Amino acid sequence: MIAKTFSATNWGMEVIPVEVEVEISKGLPNFIIVGLPDQAVQESTERVRSALKNMGMAFPPGRIVINMAPADLRKKGPNLDLSVAIAILIHEGVISAKQVNGRLFIGELSLSGELRSVEGVLPIALSLPNHHVSEIIVPMANLEEARLARKVPSLGFNNLQEVVSFLKDGIPPEQIIDTIVDSDITTEIDFTDIKGQPLAKRVLEISGAGGHNTLLVGSPGSGKTLLCRAYPGILPILTEGESIEVSKIFSIAGYLKKGKLINIPPFRSPHHTISTIGLIGGGSIPKPGEITLSHRGVLFMDELTEFKREALEALRQPLESSTVTIARASGSLTYPSKFILLSAINPCPCGYYGDTIKDCRCSPGEIKKYRSKISGPILDRIDLHLEMPSLKIEELKETGNAEPSSEVRKRVEKARKIQRERYKDEKFSLNSELNPRTIKKYLDITREGKQLLEMGARRLGLTGRAYDKVIKVAMTIGNLNNSTTVRSEHIGEALTYRESTFYE
Amino acid sequence: MNKKELGKWGEDYALTKLKKEGYSLIVRNFTSPYGELDLVMKKDRSLCFVEVKTKRGLEFGLPREEVTEKKLNHIKKAVLYYLNRNSNNLNPIFLYVAEVIILPEEIKFELIQVVKIHDS
Numbered sequence: 056m057i058a059k060t061f062s063a064t065n066w067g068m069e070v071i072p073v074e075v076e077v078e079i080s081k082g083l084p085n086f087i088i089v090g091l092p093d094q095a096v097q098e099s100t101e102r103v104r105s106a107l108k109n110m111g112m113a114f115p116p117g118r119i120v121i122n123m124a125p126a127d128l129r130k131k132g133p134n135l136d137l138s139v140a141i142a143i144l145i146h147e148g149v150i151s152a153k154q155v156n157g158r159l160f161i162g163e164l165s166l167s168g169e170l171r172s173v174e175g176v177l178p179i180a181l182s183l184p185n186h187h188v189s190e191i192i193v194p195m196a197n198l199e200e201a202r203l204a205r206k207v208p209s210l211g212f213n214n215l216q217e218v219v220s221f222l223k224d225g226i227p228p229e230q231i232i233d234t235i236v237d238s239d240i241t242t243e244i245d246f247t248d249i250k251g252q253p254l255a256k257r258v259l260e261i262s263g264a265g266g267h268n269t270l271l272v273g274s275p276g277s278g279k280t281l282l283c284r285a286y287p288g289i290l291p292i293l294t295e296g297e298s299i300e301v302s303k304i305f306s307i308a309g310y311l312k313k314g315k316l317i318n319i320p321p322f323r324s325p326h327h328t329i330s331t332i333g334l335i336g337g338g339s340i341p342k343p344g345e346i347t348l349s350h351r352g353v354l355f356m357d358e359l360t361e362f363k364r365e366a367l368e369a370l371r372q373p374l375e376s377s378t379v380t381i382a383r384a385s386g387s388l389t390y391p392s393k394f395i396l397l398s399a400i401n402p403c404p405c406g407y408y409g410d411t412i413k414d415c416r417c418s419p420g421e422i423k424k425y426r427s428k429i430s431g432p433i434l435d436r437i438d439l440h441l442e443m444p445s446l447k448i449e450e451l452k453e454t455g456n457a458e459p460s461s462e463v464r465k466r467v468e469k470a471r472k473i474q475r476e477r478y479k480d481e482k483f484s485l486n487s488e489l490n491p492r493t494i495k496k497y498l499d500i501t502r503e504g505k506q507l508l509e510m511g512a513r514r515l516g517l518t519g520r521a522y523d524k525v526i527k528v529a530m531t532i533g534n535l536n537n538s539t540t541v542r543s544e545h546i547g548e549a550l551t552y553r554e555s556t557f558y559e
Numbered sequence: 560m561n562k563k564e565l566g567k568w569g570e571d572y573a574l575t576k577l578k579k580e581g582y583s584l585i586v587r588n589f590t591s592p593y594g595e596l597d598l599v600m601k602k603d604r605s606l607c608f609v610e611v612k613t614k615r616g617l618e619f620g621l622p623r624e625e626v627t628e629k630k631l632n633h634i635k636k637a638v639l640y641y642l643n644r645n646s647n648n649l650n651p652i653f654l655y656v657a658e659v660i661i662l663p664e665e666i667k668f669e670l671i672q673v674v675k676i677h678d679s
Contacts, residue, residue: 083631083656083673084624116621 058145058152061159061188062138064130065175065307067341067388070182072159073135074124077142082118088139090123093131093340102133102164103140110168110215115147129385131340134173137162137192140215141222154222157189161197168215172196177306180204181299192218195231200306203316244285247459251450252278258441258552260463263289264470265531266485267524268374268396268436270359273443274413275406279399283355286397287322288460290353291468297351300391304350308343321352327361335369341381341388346373349394359398360428367433370396374436377488393488396437400429410445438487438524439552470534477539486531494526503543504529511550525549569613569659570597576668577657582607585647593636598657606649608638609670613659622658623671631673652676 058077063070086100100121107114121139123130138160144150161179163171176197181204183191191209193201198211210227212218217228246256255271259282262269271279293301298318305311305321325334325345336344346354356362373379377393402408403422408415417425434440475484477497483489489497500508508529512522529541529549536545560568574584582600589596598609610630612622638654654674660667 081671083626083671084621116623 056146058142060138060142060145060155062135062161063159063179063182063186064132064134065178066128066131066386068178068303068307068390070175070179070186071125071128071130072186073130073138075135075138075142076122076124077139077146078120078122079115079117079143079146080120084116085118086121087119088121088123090121090126091129092123093129095133096123096130096135099133099136099139099164102136102166103143105166106136106140106164106168106215107143109166110219112144112149112215112219113147115143119143129340132174133163133171134161134175136164137170137215137218140164141218144219150219150222157187159183159186159188159191160218161191162194162212164215170194170196170212170214170218174309175307176200177203177299177311178303180209181206181303183207198230199315200311203302244281245288245460246282246285246463247456249278249281249285249457250453251446252282252443255279255282255441255443256457256463258439259283259286260289260467261528261531261535261552262286262395262397262439263463263467264535265438265474265527266393266395266487267438267528267531268487269398269439269441270434270437271397271399271441271443272402273399274401274408274410274445277443277445279443280357283324283357283397283399285460286355287320287353289463289467290320291464291471292318293320293351301351304343304347304391308348310348321349322355323349323352324355324357327356327358329362329366331363331366331369334366335373335379336381336388336390337383339383340385341383341390343390344379346370346379346392346394347390350391352394353397354394356396356398359400360425364428364430367428368430371432371436395487398437402442409442411447412445435518435520438528440554441552466535469537470531473534473537473539474531486527486534489523489527489530491523494523498526498530498541499539500526500541500546501543504541504546507543507546507550511546511553515550515553517553521553525553528552565613565615566611570611572613572659572666573609573611573657573668574598577609577670589637589641591637591640593640594633596634596637596641599641601647601649604649605651605653606647607653607655608634608641609655609657610634611657611659613661615661617660617662622660623656626656626673635674650677 060075062073062075064073088097088100104114141155141160145152161173161176163173165171172194176193177200180191180201184206188207191201191207193209193211195211195213198209201209211230212228221227258269273279298316301321302311302316305317323345334345336342336347373392378389379392380387380389403415403417404425405416407413408422474486478484529545532545532548533541577600582602585599585601587598589599596608597611600607600609612625614622653672656671656673658669658671
């Protein structure tokens with residue numbers, strides 16, 4: 056006799072339904088799993104054996120063969136433990152086969168038979184209706200996550216014994232769900248706490264409104280890092296669709312907080328020692344990297360020049376296409392990576408080049424070498440460049456409070472709403488996502504604006520891409536001024552964010 | 560009863576049981592450079608190699624779980640060694656694990672087939 060149960064595993068952002076088959080024959084005791092299991096799945100034999108014994112259920116002494124279909128796709132993680140244990144119990148006649156029909160089992164077993172939470176429950180729960188499943192059985196700790204999908208009924212269990220008695224008599228244990236609280240954006244630092252730097256704040260506002268990549272150049276202590284840390288505070292909360300996208304990624308990465316859809320834009324700030332794989336994603340079974348974890352949010356790269364060149368250059372393709380495709384021997388995976396790149400650097404190794412107060416101690420050679428760490432193609436993909444002056448004593452002494460982040464956020468939200476309405480028939484919703492074709496379609500520019508743009512482009516020697524970026528930024532500036540027409544003052548401001556001594 | 564005596568006792572027990580089932584002993588404790596064959600027996604035209612495992616109680620698992628892949632390889636080599644030195648035209652050839660569990664109220668005995676070779 057062959058017993059069968061259903062489970063599912065994640066393959067990148069995709070969900071693979073897995074059929075777990077068990078065959079037990081006479082012979083010396085043996086327990087093997089076939090069907091491309093990874094190490095964690097392979098080890099489930101020991102967990103299942105021990106869990107069954109400790110739950111007081113007999114473990115069959117024969118040759119046990121588990122097959123996981125489809126056999127050609129790699130199964131990963133411990134979330135198949137429960138389905139293996141259930142399949143064995145069906146084979147042993149403890150549970151009848153028809154009791155598991157239409158049910159999907161997910162969960163990691165501890166040696167004592169408790170069910171542990173697993174990764175990737177949300178994407179699995181979201182995909183269920185496509186796989187003809189009428190109920191999903193998950194560890195209690197994952198119940199809230201499964202319910203977020205609101206697609207199929209889900210039941211949570213604390214241990215294997217509870218699952219077995221439920222399958223026998225149909226009475227589930229008490230379902231414990233904490234109330235779902237919507238989280239609000241709170242940052243440690245608010246714009247109101249940061250003195251001076253009105254121009255930098257303006258740039259961040261534009262960046263947030265249109266989703267533009269931003270580079271801040273400034274001497275030490277000018278407030279770059281502080282401003283960047285306060286930046287998430289001016290971003291609007293995610294829309295429902297965005298929130299599910301982000302939560303799915305976090306679920307796969309195992310970072311989804313208990314029972315909450317993530318509704319605030321993620322803010323990731325990897326240290327500059329990060330490896331290329333850590334940034335982009337990878338591994339023998341590719342895992343999402345920082346750029347995917349900052350999808351629909353912000354990737355903050357402080358001290359951009361200190362990052363490994365290889366890691367920086369790997370950002371080119373994701374910055375352009377908003378997705379990243381990672382190919383490994385085990386297969387090729389595509390992860391979304393639509394993020395706002397926010398970066399900060401010093402103008403030179405000593406940090407004071409062009410400073411109004413302190414003198415720079417670097418030789419021209421040193422400065423050149425320092426700046427060459429960031430390649431032209433990367434700089435070209437950054438829409439907003441700003442050199443921040445260091446604060447003067449008078450500015451530091453200022454007592455009045457600056458505008459709070461919440462006020463700025465209101466303007467950003469308004470500008471985003473204008474964009475969403477304009478692009479409601481498109482697949483994107485932000486100015487930064489426009490491509491040459493859609494720019495042509497949506498650009499409404501005055502004659503003076505056009506003249507200024509051409510003049511500026513010639514003077515700054517802009518590339519085709521940079522030219523488009525100026526237009527996109529100008530459109531966002533227009534949106535912030537409640538206008539969908541790009542006028543010369545919008546172009547003028549956008550051009551100033553392209554003039555940077557950093558290119559000299 | 561120490562470990563050795565227990566093993567000996569188990570072998571005796573298995574031998575009596577098997578004899579009742581129609582097996583006859585060819586040789587007991589056949590030694591080879593690879594290890595020992597507990598019982599070599601014959602039933603009709605078949606040749607049977609039996610590895611006897613004995614245990615008191617179940618708290619340390621089943622006796623059959625003691626037969627690891629490594630031990631099995633040793634036994635298989637010993638079987639080949641035996642076959643090379645003895646011709647008896649018996650066919651098929653079986654390799655069994657005989658399990659003897661001594662429980663307070665009864666003694667459990669089970670013969671588990673591991674390998675069957677058809678020589679044609």
